[in-house]
Amino acid sequence: MTKQKAAKAGLWSALDIAFRQGVQFVVTIVLARLLTPEDFGVIALLAFFATLSIAFAQSGLTAGLVQRQDTSRAEESAVFWWNLAVALIFSVVMVAAGPALAAFYEIPVLRPLMWVAAAQVILSALGAVHSALMTRSLEFGQLTKVGVASSVVAGVAGVAIAVMGGGIWALAAQMTAAAAVNTAGLWMVSPWRPSLHWRFRTIRRILNFGTWVSIGYLLEVLYTQGSSLLIGKLYGVRDLGFYNRAMSTQLLPSSIMAQIVSRIALPLFAARAEDLDALRRGLRMAIGLAMMLNLPLMTGLALLAPEVLVVLFGAKWLPAAPILTILAIGGILFPLHAINLQLVLAQGHTRIFLRNEIAKKTIGVTCMLVGSVFGIVGLAYSQIVYSLLAAIVNTRPSQVSLGYGLIRQLRDLTGIFLATAVMAAGVLALKILLDMEPLPTLVICTAAGGLLYLLTGFLIRSASFMDALSLLPVPGFRRPAAEREGT
Numbered sequence: 001m002t003k004q005k006a007a008k009a010g011l012w013s014a015l016d017i018a019f020r021q022g023v024q025f026v027v028t029i030v031l032a033r034l035l036t037p038e039d040f041g042v043i044a045l046l047a048f049f050a051t052l053s054i055a056f057a058q059s060g061l062t063a064g065l066v067q068r069q070d071t072s073r074a075e076e077s078a079v080f081w082w083n084l085a086v087a088l089i090f091s092v093v094m095v096a097a098g099p100a101l102a103a104f105y106e107i108p109v110l111r112p113l114m115w116v117a118a119a120q121v122i123l124s125a126l127g128a129v130h131s132a133l134m135t136r137s138l139e140f141g142q143l144t145k146v147g148v149a150s151s152v153v154a155g156v157a158g159v160a161i162a163v164m165g166g167g168i169w170a171l172a173a174q175m176t177a178a179a180a181v182n183t184a185g186l187w188m189v190s191p192w193r194p195s196l197h198w199r200f201r202t203i204r205r206i207l208n209f210g211t212w213v214s215i216g217y218l219l220e221v222l223y224t225q226g227s228s229l230l231i232g233k234l235y236g237v238r239d240l241g242f243y244n245r246a247m248s249t250q251l252l253p254s255s256i257m258a259q260i261v262s263r264i265a266l267p268l269f270a271a272r273a274e275d276l277d278a279l280r281r282g283l284r285m286a287i288g289l290a291m292m293l294n295l296p297l298m299t300g301l302a303l304l305a306p307e308v309l310v311v312l313f314g315a316k317w318l319p320a321a322p323i324l325t326i327l328a329i330g331g332i333l334f335p336l337h338a339i340n341l342q343l344v345l346a347q348g349h350t351r352i353f354l355r356n357e358i359a360k361k362t363i364g365v366t367c368m369l370v371g372s373v374f375g376i377v378g379l380a381y382s383q384i385v386y387s388l389l390a391a392i393v394n395t396r397p398s399q400v401s402l403g404y405g406l407i408r409q410l411r412d413l414t415g416i417f418l419a420t421a422v423m424a425a426g427v428l429a430l431k432i433l434l435d436m437e438p439l440p441t442l443v444i445c446t447a448a449g450g451l452l453y454l455l456t457g458f459l460i461r462s463a464s465f466m467d468a469l470s471l472l473p474v475p476g477f478r479r480p481a482a483e484r485e486g487t
Contacts, residue, residue: 020147025252027155031170032313034162037241042107043171044244045232048225049101050117050175053094054124055221057087062132074197080129081198087125091118105232109168116172120179127183130190146185154178215354219361223368227379230372243376246323249308253297254334280402283343284412290335291413292462295420296453300446302328303427307442323380330383333391336409340394343402352397360390415462423453 032040065071065079098114134143158174166173231240301308305324309317344353364386371382391406399405427449434441 019144020151021252023148023151023155027151027158027174028248029312030159031162031174032245032317034159035167035170037245037317038237039168039171039241040244041232041237041240042109042113042168043175044225044228044240045105045107045110045237046113046117046172047175048221048228049094049114050120051225052218052221053087053090053117053121055218057083057090057121057125062128065129065132066136073195076129076133076192077194077197078199080194083125083128084122087121091121094118094121105237107237113168113172116176119176123176123179123183127186129194130186130192133192134186134190142189146182146189149185150178150182153181215357219357223361223364226365227368230368231376231379234372235376239376242317242320243323243379245309245313245317246305246320246327246380249312249320249324250298250301250327250331253301254294254331276402279343279347280404283339283398283402283404284409286339287336287409288412288416290339292416292457294335295332295413295416296423296449298328298332298334299420299424300427300449302326303424303431304442304445307438307445310438311442322377326377326380327383330380330387333387337387337390337394340398344397347397347401349397356393356397360386360393363389363393415457415460418460419453419456419462422456423449426452 062079062083065076094114095118098111101114102108102110131143134140154174154177157177158170160170161173162170228240228244231243302325305328306318306321309321309324341353344356364382367382367386367389368379371378371380374381395406395409398409427445430445430448431441434444436444
């Protein structure tokens with residue numbers, strides 16, 4: 001794959017994720033003003049069961065299709081039917097468990113809502129193979145169109161039902177519509193169709209990779225969304241709504257950064273799995289680009305959390321501000337985690353992937369349980385501790401295979417950390433001096449902070465800034481030869 005093709009794929013991937021997440025975020029802003037924190041708390045519980053079932057149903061097989069460059073139509077078809085069969089089984093289990101879950105959490109509406117979650121699991125399975133094959137071939141242009149269409153249709157449906165007084169069913173309708181339109185769109189733009197080949201032995205080669213990945217993904221879902229179960233039972237859906245709103249707001253910029261790079265990292269890394277020098281350069285470039293954007297965004301979000309929540313969602317969400325500040329600090333290294341994980345998968349080291357996931361989730365669950373003693377704020381602080389410890393685990397394979405571990409990765413980010421520190425000092429001083437209403441404070445501090453960050457980056461000649469510009473069509477810009485040699 002050429003650099004030009006990768007750059008084009010990255011652009012389309014960025015547009016897909018940015019548009020999809022952007023539309024979703026705008027819709028969430030509207031719904032947050034129409035609905036209550038309790039509504040969002042209940043839907044967070046529902047999302048946990050749906051996401052966990054999807055992870056079980058797809059068994060890591062779709063990730064296996066992306067990692068394998070030479071799958072046959074028989075293998076792809078077998079993966080499709082396997083995904084669908086397991087999805088149907090888990091959908092039945094979810095519906096059957098609805099009454100018990102509604103009684104356990106004392107939320108009667110959970111019972112009918114489980115039908116919505118079950119439908120989402122089946123719909124996701126129907127489009128999983130199409131999405132995987134298009135991702136492998138870097139067809140992000142088509143994925144962008146489908147993603148934007150599904151987000152817009154789902155958003156309109158959700159807002160319309162909320163305006164009509166539908167309450168939590170507005171969020172449920174949004175979930176179902178997004179899955180339905182996305183799957184229908186994938187079938188329309190992709191020429192791939194499954195054959196009737198379904199024999200289990202056909203997918204053994206992919207299953208060897210997918211099983212380990214699946215277990216890792218399950219552990220990730222249990223950890224990242226398991227807090228919903230804990231908060232919902234111990235502190236109620238209102239506090240869960242606040243925590244979920246803070247977490248969703250924090251995850252938006254950091255997950256976009258990680259998804260954009262990670263989405264093309266696996267197929268690109270997999271294509272060069274035997275070229276260690278190329279992998280090292282690609283890893284360094286990917287981490288630098290993602291962190292160059294994520295670090296100032298997370299820092300700014302931590303400093304301006306009250307203003308962000310009030311301006312976007314309304315004053316009723318202000319109790320989530322301390323949680324958002326803490327979670328934003330915990331999200332600073334998010335792209336570094338994601339990209340290092342993609343390298344492990346691209347090299348086919350699934351056992352290492354699983355071993356590391358078990359180690360991390362053991363650490364994470366311990367942090368979460370200890371943090372829960374101190375309420376939802378304690379849970380938020382546990383995310384910072386977990387992120388730091390998980391970074392050691394996630395970068396260990398890179399150290400072993402490429403000689404490019406956590407210390408060297410952080411050292412290469414020194415310029416970005418310095419520019420962010422200067423930006424943070426300026427924003428904090430400006431916020432104190434302004435003492436204005438949330439909206440003007442947010443606008444002025446964001447503009448001033450962004451400008452200060454960019455100026456500092458150029459003045460110190462940060463390698464990550466220069467790398468980013470070298471990939472963009474900036475007229476007349478070309479990195480000095482000495483700097484290019486250093487990369």
